[in-house]
Amino acid sequence: MQNLLALNWKMNKTPTEARAWAQELAGKLVPGPAELAVMAPAITLSTLAANLPAGVAFGGQDVSAHESGAYTGEISAAMLKDVGATYVVVGHSERREYHGETDAAVAAKARQAQLSGLVPIVCVGEGLAVRERGEHVAHTLAQLDGSLAGVGPDVVIAYEPVWAIGTGKTATADDAEELAAAIREALTTRYGSDADDIRVLYGGSVKPDNIASICAQPNVNGALVGGASLKVPDVLGMNDALKE
Template sequence: MPQTLLALNWKMNKTPSEATAWANDLKASLQLGEAEVAIMAPAIDLQALSWFLKDTGVQIGGQDVSQHESGAYTGEISAGMLKDVGAKYAVVGHSERREYHAESSQIVAAKARAALNAGLIPIICVGEGLEVRERGEHVSYTLDQLRDSLAGITIASAEQLVIAYEPVWAIGTGKTATAADAEELAAAIRSALSGLLGEVGAGVQVLYGGSVKGGNIREICGQPNVNGALVGGASLEVQGVLDMVNALK
């Protein structure tokens, strides 16, 4: 299985000057250990982070990416733009994008393809809301979302994919799916990936996202099919990141 990935999603937090200060504090204390650390920062922060984190092994990524390569799309950030400032990853289909911006899985798939075409690794997010889970339909719902979000992605390009399972009811609520809950969906996702993509699918990283922090990350990432975490609130403070990195050693 691939190296554990700790993807830090800052959401709409940190100005460039705040991001720079955070990066300098991280550099002073971070010893990477077993995990790859990647910061999914607001696009306006990426240039500064790329400069201040060079030669540290810490990666950067976009929180979203346009499905279009270029053109008259005011406010959009293309995959090529992200790549040019040193990004390795791009998050696509985060639950907040799906909910607040009405992004369908078809749009998510188009964004994932755009990322792949530019040489970025898309982190494709899938997961269910509380109502779906309470009906006991969380597995089938998430797998349907996964299949639709992978539309048009070839086996050849699938080696450069990451899937993040994020139960929507556990994001920013303080509620956390148990390690067993995370493993249930991660195993189902891996099985579906193997069916869709063959042997390549078995090697795709599957992350868990939803109120992850230093106190629970080791148990969650210790599950057989969980290869890392997509972390929100706990990523905003350097000490929180250090706690998670140390817990994974």
């Protein structure tokens, strides 16, 4: 299965900055075994469509659970699809924490994404207190179950231990594999043999110097990358690390 590097810019980069980033990447990228996809602010997506090198995908960081209508400020799956997006992140820990998104809301967004032909990247994971109680597996699987209600198997799962996001702390490769294996088993229960084709990503302070060991685990199929996605040299370093 091909690894996926989903590069989550979060609330960073203007369209002008996005154009410069994409053009720098186009001038330096040597395609490797991983698929690259830039998860960018919606206002930059048209710019990325015009400037990313061939073979590099892009997508949104969130999507409305509604098809269309009087939902001021929201962005529909059809809008993302029309501009050329392939993926959309749903249920990122920051959306869950700062915007109160529930598992049911995440599932509704994922379903709407699939109806428009987008692949949702469904995020799940635990906070530090949950991990310290030894409840991280049960917590994450319960979150996964609720977030996939009514969602088909054309999906990507991103496991993000919340305590390792933007903190400089990183779960070990064994930690990532423990949850990825548990997620894979749950996906098999839900989707049967279709689960074999679902990519499970790890997200949390991923960098060029740790990505290879994490992605070498049997049930980890790439990474959801935050801070290290903002600089092209870091992206190239991660891409190169997966060639070795």
